[in-house]
Amino acid sequence: MVRYANVYDIPRIKELGSLLHDNFVQVNDLNEMLEDGFSKVLVYEEELEVVGFITATDLGETCDIVSLVVDPRYRNKMVASNLIDYLISELSENLKIITLEVDSNNIAAINLYEKFGFEVVNVRRHYYSNGDDAYLMARES
Numbered sequence: 001m002v003r004y005a006n007v008y009d010i011p012r013i014k015e016l017g018s019l020l021h022d023n024f025v026q027v028n029d030l031n032e033m034l035e036d037g038f039s040k041v042l043v044y045e046e047e048l049e050v051v052g053f054i055t056a057t058d059l060g061e062t063c064d065i066v067s068l069v070v071d072p073r074y075r076n077k078m079v080a081s082n083l084i085d086y087l088i089s090e091l092s093e094n095l096k097i098i099t100l101e102v103d104s105n106n107i108a109a110i111n112l113y114e115k116f117g118f119e120v121v122n123v124r125r126h127y128y129s130n131g132d133d134a135y136l137m138a139r140e141s
């Protein structure tokens with residue numbers, strides 16, 4: 001089940017976010033995101049446990065997916081797909097484009113986003129600290 005996150009979910013979101021990168025907690029102010037009026041923070045709950053989350057910056061005509069992580073125990077069970085579906089259903093009728101950045105070696109995520117109609121529109125060379133390129137992906141609506 002997908003639902004909006006609340007303050008009690010923050011420790012678990014931080015735990016899952018740390019799987020994405022070491023400084024997830026430093027660069028994502030989740031308390032602020034829950035209150036700023038333009039961030040969307042959604043969680044997927046399974047038997048009262050949060051097993052995945054997505055965060056996005058929703059500015060009406062544009063939306064940027066910031067983070068998406070699924071607990072390794074729950075991968076390949078459509079959790080991420082359900083989170084993206086729910087996010088898209090919550091976006092404005094005026095939405096023109098959804099964007100995101102992804103490591104060019106993250107095949108699972110690239111496949112997932114392509115399944116949702118995202119295309120690579122730009123490459124940022126050596127963007128990540130490990131030297132990997134970043135793909136900027138976009139989906140027009």
Ligand SMILES: CC(C)(COP(=O)(O)OP(=O)(O)OC[C@H]1O[C@@H](n2cnc3c(N)ncnc32)[C@H](O)[C@@H]1OP(=O)(O)O)[C@@H](O)C(=O)NCCC(=O)NCCS
Nearest residue numbers: 067068069070075076077078079080081107108109111112
């Ligand atoms: C990428 C990630 C979010 C996918 O979550 P998930 O819940 O397992 O994804 P879903 O079950 O909804 O998969 C949907 C589609 O994604 C693609 N996909 C997912 N896992 C994949 C894998 N290991 N290899 C290749 N494609 C994969 C497939 O196209 C899949 O569709 P299919 O089942 O019809 O083949 C998850 O692997 C994850 O949390 N990874 C670590 C964090 C991360 O990389 N986040 C994204 C970058 S911000």
